[in-house]
Amino acid sequence: MPSATVNKPRPSELLSRLTSAEPEVKVRALREVKNQIIGNRTKKLSFLKLGAVPAVAGILADSIDDVTENNNCNNTNNFLVQSAAALGSFACGFDAGVQAVLDAGAFPNLLRLLANPNEKVVDAVARALRMIYQSKLAPKYDFLQQKNMEFLISLLNSEKETVSGLGASIITRSCETNLEQKALFDAGILRKLNSLLEGGSLSQRDASLESLATVFRNNPEVISKFAGPEIGRPLSSIIDLAKDRYPRTRLLACMCLIVIRNASPHFLQDIGIKTKLIHILLELLDDPGQVGDEAPFAFSSLIAQKEDLQKLALEANAIDKFHHHIKKGSLHPRRYEGILLALADMCSKLESCRSKFLSLQVLNLVADALTDYNAGVRAAACICLKSVTRSIKNLSAGYFMNETIVIPLVQLFLDPSTSVQVAALGATSNIVVDFTTRKSIFVQCGGMKQLVQLAKSMESSVRSNALWALKNFVFQADNRLKEGVFSELTASLLSSLIRDPEPSVQEQALALVRNLVDGCINLIEFVFAEDGLILGAIGRQLQCASKAEIGIQGMYALCNVASGNEFHREAVMQLLFTQMGDKNQSFVVKFLQSNDSQLRTATVWTIVNLTCPSSPGAPCRLEKLRNAGIVSQIKNMVNDPCVDVKLRVRTVLGQSMAFGDN
Amino acid sequence: MASSKKLISREEWEKRLNNVKIRKEDTNKLVMNFLVTEGYVEAAEKFRMESGTHPDIDLATITDRMAVKKAVQCGNVEDAIEKINDLNPEILDTNPQLFFQLQQQRLIELIRNGKVEEALEFAQEELAPRGEENQSFLEELERTISLLVFEDTSNCPVGELLDISQRLKTATEVNAAVLTSQSHEKDPKLPSLLKMLIWAQNQLDKKAAYPCINDLSNARLEDPTF
Numbered sequence: 001m002p003s004a005t006v007n008k009p010r011p012s013e014l015l016s017r018l019t020s021a022e023p024e025v026k027v028r029a030l031r032e033v034k035n036q037i038i039g040n041r042t043k044k045l046s047f048l049k050l051g052a053v054p055a056v057a058g059i060l061a062d063s064i065d066d067v068t069e070n071n072n073c074n075n076t077n078n079f080l081v082q083s084a085a086a087l088g089s090f091a092c093g094f095d096a097g098v099q100a101v102l103d104a105g106a107f108p109n110l111l112r113l114l115a116n117p118n119e120k121v122v123d124a125v126a127r128a129l130r131m132i133y134q135s136k137l138a139p140k141y142d143f144l145q146q147k148n149m150e151f152l153i154s155l156l157n158s159e160k161e162t163v164s165g166l167g168a169s170i171i172t173r174s175c176e177t178n179l180e181q182k183a184l185f186d187a188g189i190l191r192k193l194n195s196l197l198e199g200g201s202l203s204q205r206d207a208s209l210e211s212l213a214t215v216f217r218n219n220p221e222v223i224s225k226f227a228g229p230e231i232g233r234p235l236s237s238i239i240d241l242a243k244d245r246y247p248r249t250r251l252l253a254c255m256c257l258i259v260i261r262n263a264s265p266h267f268l269q270d271i272g273i274k275t276k277l278i279h280i281l282l283e284l285l286d287d288p289g290q291v292g293d294e295a296p297f298a299f300s301s302l303i304a305q306k307e308d309l310q311k312l313a314l315e316a317n318a319i320d321k322f323h324h325h326i327k328k329g330s331l332h333p334r335r336y337e338g339i340l341l342a343l344a345d346m347c348s349k350l351e352s353c354r355s356k357f358l359s360l361q362v363l364n365l366v367a368d369a370l371t372d373y374n375a376g377v378r379a380a381a382c383i384c385l386k387s388v389t390r391s392i393k394n395l396s397a398g399y400f401m402n403e404t405i406v407i408p409l410v411q412l413f414l415d416p417s418t419s420v421q422v423a424a425l426g427a428t429s430n431i432v433v434d435f436t437t438r439k440s441i442f443v444q445c446g447g448m449k450q451l452v453q454l455a456k457s458m459e460s461s462v463r464s465n466a467l468w469a470l471k472n473f474v475f476q477a478d479n480r481l482k483e484g485v486f487s488e489l490t491a492s493l494l495s496s497l498i499r500d501p502e503p504s505v506q507e508q509a510l511a512l513v514r515n516l517v518d519g520c521i522n523l524i525e526f527v528f529a530e531d532g533l534i535l536g537a538i539g540r541q542l543q544c545a546s547k548a549e550i551g552i553q554g555m556y557a558l559c560n561v562a563s564g565n566e567f568h569r570e571a572v573m574q575l576l577f578t579q580m581g582d583k584n585q586s587f588v589v590k591f592l593q594s595n596d597s598q599l600r601t602a603t604v605w606t607i608v609n610l611t612c613p614s615s616p617g618a619p620c621r622l623e624k625l626r627n628a629g630i631v632s633q634i635k636n637m638v639n640d641p642c643v644d645v646k647l648r649v650r651t652v653l654g655q656s657m658a659f660g661d662n
Numbered sequence: 663m664a665s666s667k668k669l670i671s672r673e674e675w676e677k678r679l680n681n682v683k684i685r686k687e688d689t690n691k692l693v694m695n696f697l698v699t700e701g702y703v704e705a706a707e708k709f710r711m712e713s714g715t716h717p718d719i720d721l722a723t724i725t726d727r728m729a730v731k732k733a734v735q736c737g738n739v740e741d742a743i744e745k746i747n748d749l750n751p752e753i754l755d756t757n758p759q760l761f762f763q764l765q766q767q768r769l770i771e772l773i774r775n776g777k778v779e780e781a782l783e784f785a786q787e788e789l790a791p792r793g794e795e796n797q798s799f800l801e802e803l804e805r806t807i808s809l810l811v812f813e814d815t816s817n818c819p820v821g822e823l824l825d826i827s828q829r830l831k832t833a834t835e836v837n838a839a840v841l842t843s844q845s846h847e848k849d850p851k852l853p854s855l856l857k858m859l860i861w862a863q864n865q866l867d868k869k870a871a872y873p874c875i876n877d878l879s880n881a882r883l884e885d886p887t888f
Contacts, residue, residue: 031744038747039754039761042791085751092755127752161845201845289759332798 011036011043011050018055027078030059034086044094053090053097057104059083064109067116080113081124088128091135098135107132107139114155114163126162133169141174149187156192161203164196168207172214181219190215190226197237202246209241209252213259220264227260227267235260235267242280247291251298254280258302271312277302278313282321285339296322296338300345310350319346319356326365333374340369340380347387354391358399363388370408375417382412382423389430400431401438403445410447418459425454425465432473439477443484448473452488460502467497467508474515482516482523491529495537503546510538510553517560524564527557532571535561539575543587548596555591555602562609566617569610573621577628592633597642604634604648611655619659631656670872672885690715692852699841699850701728719846723749727840734833739768742836750843760839762792762799766806767832770823773809781810 009017009032017029033052037044047053060083066076087106090097101107110132113125132138142148155167171189175181184190193215196208216223227235238260241253254277261268268274281302284295299318303309322339325331331339343362347354357363366388369381389400400406409431412424428451432442442448451473454466470489474482486494497509513534517524527534538554545551562572576588591603607630611622625631637649694715697706703724706717726749733742743764746753754761765788772781785807793800805820812818822828838848856878863874871886 034751035744035747038743038751039758040788040791041795085747089751089755092752124751127750202842203845330798 011047011052015047015050015052015055018052018059023075023079026059027075027082030056030079030082030086034082034089037086038089041094044090044097048090048096048100053087053100053106054104056083056086056090057101057106057109060087060106060109064112077118077121080116080118080121084110084113084121084124084128088124088131091128091131093131093134095135095137098132098137101128101132102137102139114166119160122160123162126160126166130162130166130169133166133173135173138173141170143175143180143183149183153187153189153192156189156196161201164200165203165207168193168196168204168211171211172207175211175214178219178221181215181217181222184215185222185225190222194226194237197241202249205241205244206249206252209238209249209256212238213252213256216256216259216263218263220266223260223264223267239273242276247284247287250280251284251291251295254284255298255301258298262301274309274312275316278309278316278318282313282316282318285321285325293332293335293338296335296342299342300338303342304345305348307349310346310348310353313346314350314353314356319343319353319360319362322346323360323362323365326362326369333372333377336369336372337374337376337380340366340377340384344380344384344387347384348390351391351393354388354394357388358391358394364404367404367408370405370412375415375420378412378415379417379420379423382409382420382427385409385427386423386430389427395430395433398434398438401434401441403441406431406442406447407445410442410445410450413447413450413454418462421454421457421459422461422465425451425462425469429465429469429472432469433475439473439481442473443481448485449488452485452493455489455493455497460500460505463497463500464502464504464508467505467512471508471512471515474512476515476519479520479523486516486526491526491533495533498534498537498541503550506541507547507549507553510541510550510557513538514553514557514560517557521564524561524568527561528571535571535575539578542575543578545587548594548599551587551591551594551599552596552602555599555606559602559606559609562606566615569615569617569621572606572610573624577624586628586630588630589628589633592630592637597640597645600637600640601642601644601648604637604645604652607634608648608651608655611652613655613658618655622656622659626656667868668870669886670870672873672883675873675883687715692855694718696850696852698724699847701731701837703728719844723844727837730840731833731837734764734767734836735829737767737771737774737829739764739771746836746840749840753839753843757839758792758796758799760835762789762796762802763832763835765789765792766802767829769806770809770828773815774824778810 009029014029014033014036017025018033020026020029033047033056037047059079063076063079063083067080087101087110091101107129110125110129113121114129116122116125141152143152152167152170155170156164158164158167171184171193175184190212193208193212196204197212200208216226238253238256241249242257244250244253257268257273257277261273278299281295281299285292287295299313303313322343326336326339343357343366347357366381366384369377370385372378372381385400385405389395391399394400409424409428412420415421415424428447432439432447448470451466451470454462455470457463457466470485474485494509494513498506498513500506500509513527516526527538538557542551542554542558545554558572558575562569576586588603588607591599594600607625611618611625622631631652634649634652637645638653640646640649690709690713694706694709694713694717697709698717698719698721701724703721706721706724709715710717710721726745730742730745730749733739733745743754754764769781769785769789772784785803789803789806793803806823808820809815809818809823812821815821815824841848859875859878866872867874873883873885875881876884
């Protein structure tokens, strides 16, 4: 007779039975809790809230005492197995559960129980510990302590898969620094992992691949020692596993090989292995499960920043394949996010990839993803857009400045997730560099006003990215647009942003001013608004510029102001010579002596504009500059290594000679 | 049209077949692999005694696995779940698809027994959260719930869910999951070999006429026809 669910005790009832004096009742309740929570995240949460974890941890602890007192073995073992299994399940893929298990003090008890003589107990305990180590919340394992290393080795040497698997997962979770990686290598751990690769079971092979990748990460020294001649050709065993029959093994092997490639320029650089990796990863996309979800992330790690690989991937029809998968729809959010990021990486540098992307009409699908319910997907869609909109050809044609893209993108400015906001701003920054007359579309859908709002955000990354987008928006825009932006921003907001606590915000604010005042002379009045608020802010910021980029943008802003009329030039002069404290030197000389050639260039350009022969006040200004030692400083730069600087220096000196200087 | 196919007589074919040497141990291993994977414990034990072939899995674990499979086949899903969790709690904790399938089966059994109220309660408490946790289950969930709507379940569009074949499908999935967790391959090798035989014959068909095997169950050679 098929069973049915009858007379199920309520969770709170079950919990009270956990503290029962009768062992029969207690163990049955324990088993019931375990069976209810396995696979059931919702139940894990509700039992957690009722305080189940400390109760179960308590049973574990009591049972250990019973073991030491040699009480009733069978019963005790049963308690140990069930409580360990329950704790393991709480910790499985559930961070709140991991935290609760750790808070309940069960961790040291679980470790002790690894030495228990009963196999089932050890299995249950090892599994529970492995669940904990799969979480970021796991306690850090100190590999550098001798006895810890010995313990780890004993785990890896165990015959039991559950225990050796635990050893591997400890490495995968906790090994972080080059020092730790080297310590593991010196202790012979890699040799052990390699033997598990070749002779171990499926789960041991997979666990080894993950651990090896962790030890190799960013450590060319360990890699070359491992792959060196003494150990035979261990890299070949990993390469073989990339063609294994099990998809998960193939994926993990590829990930390991990619870690090796990225860390060390000597290994796996031939075109054969590159092509193989691309094909295996693209084929893994067809896997319907978790392996297929993770494959695009591995693909990204392979091709990111690497034009040669992007080209090979293009030839392997990667973009078509990704397109095919997105078109299918109803993707797991992780997979969707991965594919979008992979497309972003593909299109990050090569115009050929962007052309392929656009020709396949993938853009519409990406625009859809902007409104996805999952934040990771939305952010990934924006990052993908940012890559594709680097296509100057299409930007110039006004391809992206249309409502299908702009409206959902602007909506993301108000997204609850900061990372989505920042990603949306990044894509916007490219799109608004539109060389057609369609920038007004952006204003019409409220985008410009939103950007100004975001410039007031509490998050500095949001502020600086909003300013970046505004900076690009006003780049070579018409006067009307610029005036619109300025009146929305106001002088007081802009000047406070110039004086923002974050250097990245300061830099973008100054760059925004630079672009605003560039061009028409009327626009220069912006910096004089409200008693010269902005000009004053620029001056103060330049005196205490914390990095070259701030100086560069500030000087170019001043340079643009100085391209105006006499009044403007005099105002700039005054700024350059304002003393601060006991500094005798104007920041101008400091900038001229900077290591950064762009900063030197910007500063000399400003001097060029200030000493332009056609302006009546030029000789006077030149005199002041001479007296401040700036002209002689410039004379010393006649042979500056940077061509731009050299040319502008000559212009200044030429102009100064026009006034009878020698 | 003249055939460009080569003709191979039965005599010649059988001569060639006799020249192929296959080791007894290899065929024994194939048989043992089949018995063990499919779960025929007693047969495997007997075979071991008679042939001396070592099973690549502990026969004791087979008994446990078969108990699980049988429970599913009989519709005792709750019992099956408890047994799987005793074997290895990780299986259902890390396999949401399988867990959902088992709970779906539980719901089907409740509906089959006419326990409508309990079925609704179960669906709400146990299955709905699965749909919340994972959107890909929603469609299947809706299909299963719709069983409750039809008076004549044997004729409704989702009637196949009530079929015994659904239980068998789930039982096979469970068997495979347990085998994989024990680091054993979930499919026996023998069927794959037979598939390869059929494929090879299909390939050869394009080039030759020869005595082929059409009935796998008796492996009889049938004379070539033009």
